Amino acid sequence: MKKTLRFALLASTLLAGTAQAEDVTLTIESWRNDDLTIWQDTLIPAFEAANPGIKVTFSPTAPAEYNAALNSKLSAGSAGDLITCRPFDASLELFKQGNLADLTSLAAMANFSDVAKSAWQTDDAAATFCVPMASVIHGFIYNKEAFDKLGISPPTTVDEFFAALDKIKADGTYIPMAMGTADQWEAATMGYNNIGPNYWKGEEGRLALIKGTQKLTDADWVAPFEQLAKWKDYLGDGYQAQTYPDSQNLFTLGRAAIYPAGSWEIAGFNTQAAFKMGAFPPPVAAAGDDCYISDHTDIAMGMNAKTAHPEETKKFLEWVGSPEFATMYANALPGFFSLNSTPVEMKDPLAQEFVSWRGKCHSTIRSTYQILSRGTPNLENETWTASANVINGTETPANAAKRLQEGLESWYKPAP
Amino acid sequence: MAGRKAFRWHIAVFLAPAVLVYTAIMIIPLFGTLNLSLYNVQGQNRVFVGLANFATLFGDPRWSASFWNALGNNCWFFVIHMLVQNPIGVLLAAILSSPRLRMAAFYRTAIFIPTILSFVIVGFVWKLILSPIWGIAPGMLDAVGLKSLYGPWLGKPDTALITLALVSVWQFVGIPMMLIYAALLSIPDDVIEAAEMDGLTGWAQFWKIKLPLILPSIGIISILTFVGNFNAFDLIYVSQGALAGPNFSTDILGTFLYRTFFGFQLQLGDPHMGAAIATAMFGIILVGVCIYLFAIQTRLRRYQF
Numbered sequence: 001m002k003k004t005l006r007f008a009l010l011a012s013t014l015l016a017g018t019a020q021a022e023d024v025t026l027t028i029e030s031w032r033n034d035d036l037t038i039w040q041d042t043l044i045p046a047f048e049a050a051n052p053g054i055k056v057t058f059s060p061t062a063p064a065e066y067n068a069a070l071n072s073k074l075s076a077g078s079a080g081d082l083i084t085c086r087p088f089d090a091s092l093e094l095f096k097q098g099n100l101a102d103l104t105s106l107a108a109m110a111n112f113s114d115v116a117k118s119a120w121q122t123d124d125a126a127a128t129f130c131v132p133m134a135s136v137i138h139g140f141i142y143n144k145e146a147f148d149k150l151g152i153s154p155p156t157t158v159d160e161f162f163a164a165l166d167k168i169k170a171d172g173t174y175i176p177m178a179m180g181t182a183d184q185w186e187a188a189t190m191g192y193n194n195i196g197p198n199y200w201k202g203e204e205g206r207l208a209l210i211k212g213t214q215k216l217t218d219a220d221w222v223a224p225f226e227q228l229a230k231w232k233d234y235l236g237d238g239y240q241a242q243t244y245p246d247s248q249n250l251f252t253l254g255r256a257a258i259y260p261a262g263s264w265e266i267a268g269f270n271t272q273a274a275f276k277m278g279a280f281p282p283p284v285a286a287a288g289d290d291c292y293i294s295d296h297t298d299i300a301m302g303m304n305a306k307t308a309h310p311e312e313t314k315k316f317l318e319w320v321g322s323p324e325f326a327t328m329y330a331n332a333l334p335g336f337f338s339l340n341s342t343p344v345e346m347k348d349p350l351a352q353e354f355v356s357w358r359g360k361c362h363s364t365i366r367s368t369y370q371i372l373s374r375g376t377p378n379l380e381n382e383t384w385t386a387s388a389n390v391i392n393g394t395e396t397p398a399n400a401a402k403r404l405q406e407g408l409e410s411w412y413k414p415a416p
Numbered sequence: 417m418a419g420r421k422a423f424r425w426h427i428a429v430f431l432a433p434a435v436l437v438y439t440a441i442m443i444i445p446l447f448g449t450l451n452l453s454l455y456n457v458q459g460q461n462r463v464f465v466g467l468a469n470f471a472t473l474f475g476d477p478r479w480s481a482s483f484w485n486a487l488g489n490n491c492w493f494f495v496i497h498m499l500v501q502n503p504i505g506v507l508l509a510a511i512l513s514s515p516r517l518r519m520a521a522f523y524r525t526a527i528f529i530p531t532i533l534s535f536v537i538v539g540f541v542w543k544l545i546l547s548p549i550w551g552i553a554p555g556m557l558d559a560v561g562l563k564s565l566y567g568p569w570l571g572k573p574d575t576a577l578i579t580l581a582l583v584s585v586w587q588f589v590g591i592p593m594m595l596i597y598a599a600l601l602s603i604p605d606d607v608i609e610a611a612e613m614d615g616l617t618g619w620a621q622f623w624k625i626k627l628p629l630i631l632p633s634i635g636i637i638s639i640l641t642f643v644g645n646f647n648a649f650d651l652i653y654v655s656q657g658a659l660a661g662p663n664f665s666t667d668i669l670g671t672f673l674y675r676t677f678f679g680f681q682l683q684l685g686d687p688h689m690g691a692a693i694a695t696a697m698f699g700i701i702l703v704g705v706c707i708y709l710f711a712i713q714t715r716l717r718r719y720q721f
Contacts, residue, residue: 181571182662183661184659240662241548368682392663394662
């Protein structure tokens with residue numbers, strides 16, 4: 001009896017061993033757990049059909065835990081073959097530690113502009129370590145039925161924006177704006193970095209901040225906080241304990257009129273909301289002003305330097321860099337705009353609206369992502385707390401800006 | 417008996433499995449952490465820095481502000497447990513041990529069940545109950561005409577920590593209740609009868625006879641609560657996230673350690689500073705337990721029946 005069991009165990013390990021040798025399985029690490037079905041049903045089957053012998057598993061982690069989980073997995077040697085890359089320093093650090101492979105020689109890199117690649121390159125742009133996938137654009141999504149019923153047209157200036165909010169509030173049918181401060185990042189990402197570029201003039205201000213010629217305490221950088229402080233009157237009851245999924249649900253259930261958004265919401269909102277939606281870019285100070293939008297290079301994919309299957313992994317990455325993938329991805333996930341140089345046809349009207357702003361406004365990326373979040377305290381994380389505090393009214397805009405600047409100065413010395 | 421006793425090998429053999437497992441999963445990692453806290457990364461190399469990490473933790477204005485904030489919150493978290501959880505536990509045990517109470521087994525089980533639930537479930541369920549949008553708390557208060565008392569408690573800096581501490585109390589009140597209940601049951605009937613002969617009944621009997629007899633159990637519960645609270649992390653992380661909002665008002669040592677050690681969002685993890693915080697936590701718990709063991713437990717009077 002004992003002997004048979006032993007043989008059975010031995011046989012099963014041998015069988016399992018040979019089964020592994022036939023098919024190579026690649027695992028993708030990602031924070032996009034919302035996209036699980038799209039990868040499983042659309043993207044991966046397309047790749048597997050074209051590349052027999054390679055199986056791909058999409059294995060996402062919750063967004064807030066992704067970086068911590070990935071770092072632990074990488075240092076323990078248990079991370080997947082393909083690593084979804086956060087932009088800028090988080091991935092740069094992984095590359096410097098030798099966890100991400102150098103992909104500069106990948107043929108598909110020719111399909112991307114320098115700007116698209118900049119988020120996943122060394123500071124001197126000598127090495128690129130992730131294949132760019134998509135960027136996300138910030139703005140506001142609104143409930144078209146609510147706007148039509150109240151006779152509001154999408155606002156273009158800040159004054160019109162607040163006039164619209166006042167009108168919605170006075171009517172009382174809808175919560176004017178669906179946002180909460182419980183998760184903090186909404187306040188920073190959909191608040192501060194959404195409306196901010198119009199004040200600090202996009203790239204001009206962002207680069208000046210890195211060069212040290214502007215400070216976070218300058219009027220242009222405090223102004224977004226001053227606007228955020230005014231938002232609190234238009235948020236729902238108990239917004240202090242309202243989480244990100246709460247805000248999404250409030251809006252898609254039709255209980256709120258305006259949702260400060262990132263374009264990544266489009267796919268989810270299209271399936272959830274039963275009403276027509278529209279979008280408008282962050283309002284400018286005066287009619288006719290140049291407008292600036294946050295068009296943030298957000299997601300890319302790289303190769304685990306210690307993968308057991310480098311050839312198959314590179315094959316997959318070449319495919320991720322192809323126009324074919326770009327079209328499939330951009331249409332499966334409207335709101336994640338392809339960074340591929342080949343123009344991509346998108347069918348979703350809301351996604352078209354967002355991407356049309358690239359034509360009339362200046363694009364920039366989130367101010368806190370490049371270089372400025374390299375040290376401790378981390379400017380991006382501090383901005384979360386500061387933006388939430390300003391909306392909650394527990395910190396004044398000037399104090400929040402002063403605290404951020406002091407934190408930044410404590411470790412960051414601009415290059416002379 | 418002539419000659420020395422043979423070495424009793426069986427003692428070593430029987431102890432070995434427990435000692436080996438405990439060493440492998442507790443003692444070695446503990447010393448690994450203590451060791452890690454004495455190093456830091458300079459350039460690409462790991463170098464020995466002595467106590468420099470602790471100098472940063474306590475000397476740097478930002479690090480020390482975060483640390484003292486977390487420690488202060490943690491103390492407050494512990495105080496609430498001591499003031500609410502343990503007295504309620506004693507009270508429930510006293511009621512349960514009353515012979516006149518019907519369905520005592522049902523109450524005992526019902527009150528104990530939250531203790532075996534996962535933190536994730538408890539955190540999530542309470543977050544939903546208290547939610548200003550979907551929660552039943554505003555509706556229930558409205559039904560009794562107290563809607564004005566409702567607030568987004570988990571989102572306000574001055575109420576978030578208290579709310580979470582009370583949720584934790586709700587979850588764990590079963591443990592002191594069970595321990596005290598067992599202690600109350602172990603009081604021999606003769607003692608109680610003797611007290612009754614002397615005219616001591618009801619509350620007087622509880623204060624004068626039963627409470628002194630269960631004091632050692634209360635001591636054990638206090639130290640368990642202390643260790644549990646200063647190692648707490650799960651509930652805060654599940655309901656408020658790693659940033660322990662709003663504005664770090666619910667940040668306790670466990671969440672502070674997690675954020676530092678593993679990193680968060682764009683902040684990369686720093687195992688060395690993390691280990692320094694873990695060492696500080698170890699020190700705090702060690703001091704607390706020592707105070708209890710040497711200053712309190714030795715003075716508790718024990719009664720032999």
